[in-house]
Amino acid sequence: MAEHPAVAAHHQFDDLEQQLDASTLGMWVFLVTEIMFFGGLFTAYAVYRSAYPEAFAEGSHHLDLTLGGLNTVVLIGSSLTMALAVRCAQLGSNRGAANYMIATLILGLVFLVVKAFEYHHKYVEGLIPGPNFVFDSPHARHIELMFCFYFAMTGMHALHMVVGAGLLIYFILQARANRYSPEYYGPVEVMGLYWHFVDIVWIFLFPLLYLIGHR
Amino acid sequence: MSTVSEPIAGTKVHYLNADYGIKSWLLTTDHKRIALLYLAGITFFFFIGGAFAVLMRLELVTPQGDMMQPETYNKMFTMHGVMMIFFFLIPSIPAVLGNFLVPMMIGARDLAFPKINLLSWYIAMIGGAFTLYAVVAGGVDTGWTFYTPYSSTYSNTHVIATAVGVFISGFSSILTGLNFIVTIHKMRAPGMTWFRLPLFIWAHYATSIIQVLGTPVVAITILLVGLERGFNIGIFDPELGGDPILFQHLFWFYSHPAVYIMILPGMGVISELVTCFARKKIFGYAFVAGSSVAIAVLGFLVWGHHMFVSGQSVYSGMVFSVLSFLVAIPSAIKVFNWTATLYKGSIVYMTPMLYAFGFIGLFTIGGLTGLFLATLAVDVHVHDTYFVVAHFHYIMVGGAIMAYLGGIHYWWPKISGKLYPEGWARLSAGILFIGFNLTFFPQFILGYLGMPRRYHAYPEEFQVLNVMSSAGASILGVGYLIPMIYLVWSMRYGRPSPPNPWGSAGLEWKTPSPPPTFNFDKTPVITEDPYIYSHDEEVEVG
């Protein structure tokens, strides 16, 4: 194949098949660690939400459902483009892979910008936990706790998005340099796994933070 | 590697002389060189942690708090714990011996992800640097457990820097575990089936599972403490309705299994030593292998036994108590199987075997006293006393460090290509054993009599036992220094080692000492079970 340069496996592997297997397994094991990382937060959330259901519902009503819903759509859309990018890489289309990853990156950035607007709103409304937190309610302290979760969970998620965006830029450049082929597309596949995982975290954060109690 | 210097004619090329210069070490992706980088790093942290122990034992020679302020003493035990646990014990066997041996024992050229392996060392060192900064800047006094709300609200020491250090070093541990899991699954040589793997590999596989599943939980927990201190994200803040006991749940979910991160690789080492120096096949291979995995799994179900007197529900306490007893089963299987392996073996009393004997005895004492502590009613009496301190030092020092030193001696000819001086080594193994028991056995009695841990002063009637303990600690210190000296000495002046000085059946001994960069000249094909020894084979050196 003239279009794709021949790729040799790294020295520790026997062939590219073993290399792909190992890197995919490695990413899945890493995602298992991520499950446990967010798992700690979810456990804490479960304990407090069952202890203070009213406060969590009341706090939740101060989150912007429209922006949250918009971000859900944006992020799931970015997962779609990422999946299509992996498919292009599998078929040997570096161009397609690069373009779909650019789309993924743009959607990811849209998500982060929307998130930034939401954070700014919370700041203006005095909903940042700490001495400046103001909330007129008998549950004010517990609502502050709810906002601690809001910022810890969405902040941790956004951090993963930022890391993902940085990685995407690297893989876009690689695809544009024609690095991938049907024999060697593992890195794009692994990037996809990470991105989809971050999407899944949001799939849980959205109902747990924005949709508590009926509105 | 464009700048490989030509080796001098006549000398064999191996991983140590394949390339020279500081850069060839700091940018290496060779698992064997990374193992040596880890060895240097953790030895440094070990002596820092040890220095704090020396200061504590000095303070405790007299009943009065006459050497340091109570606050200073709090910092001493905290930094001793943080340094020893996060920066020495957790990486000790996996990152040094495991890194060196896992690829060699399964017949691979390297770990699956050599660059990530190097990265993990840098991460560990950066984490260590943050913690060292905290030490130098004035220390931290929360105890290595960082219990909230003291750590998040009230302590005015350098909690954040320490927490950041521990958080960062956690990623090093995760990456090592991840690398081992993928390597053991995907990189085994032809014919190396799961039930032909050395037990060292099984133990490291089990350890890696814990590292991968447990470490992220403590990472997020420590991060939340940092966020609470720095940014008012008060997840554990009682002011907001947060529960400090929740911190303990999340913390011990990792930190109890972390004990098995320290001891399981040690058990793997002991399985290798016992078979080699008893010249016998391991008794009950499948059970020893399976018990490693069982310990890893059960280890995750018992964390609540650290919280019996914390305000945790009594019913939870009962469940955790029962589950804690279960861990004794796979641990006992191991001890019994080692003993059965020794039975009618041709035992050779070389230094590594002395450490193995030390391990079996001390681990048994440490493990059995763990059962006392897992009993709800007894725990109420001895909780937070020196009984607990003695118990976990029997596991971590008497167990993990004995195994670590035994392993270092056993594989030293492979690592350095040189033999260590046997006479000095036996002497220091003896000194360590005596020093260790003199240090920590009195602490069982002190704890049973009611002396609480983490105090700089104590009633006068406890002085005799405390002086014994301090005297033992100084003997222990000498025991650590001697190997340090003669191992470094042997690197230059030791007799060159043959490829297999112990007549071991292990795959790692079938390649020259020190091994070539890619371990084997051609990928080995494995055709038989591990530990095939016969009685008439002799140990070559002695």
Next chain:
Amino acid sequence: MTHHVEPRKVYFGIFAALMVLTALTVLVAMFDLGRFNIVVALSIACAKAFLVVMFFMHLRFAKPLTQVMVAGGLLWLVILLSGTITDYISRGWLGIVPGW
């Protein structure tokens, strides 16, 4: 190498299903189902996650080993959750109101 390449329409189909489920979860949140609010919300989220994992992340076609790893990760999350939550649930059983 023979790796499974998913037809493009499968991905679009999954995307459509995820959109429908997102709309559904928002819609259901408008009604008060009492304690079932959380059950329904989490069930829908699990369904969405399942679709992403199986189709976008190709777990359907992954090696059994990978599937076991993922199952193991989820099992450990359940261990963490259940071990912690049972403490909180059972704290009141002796009639002592938790003081935190």
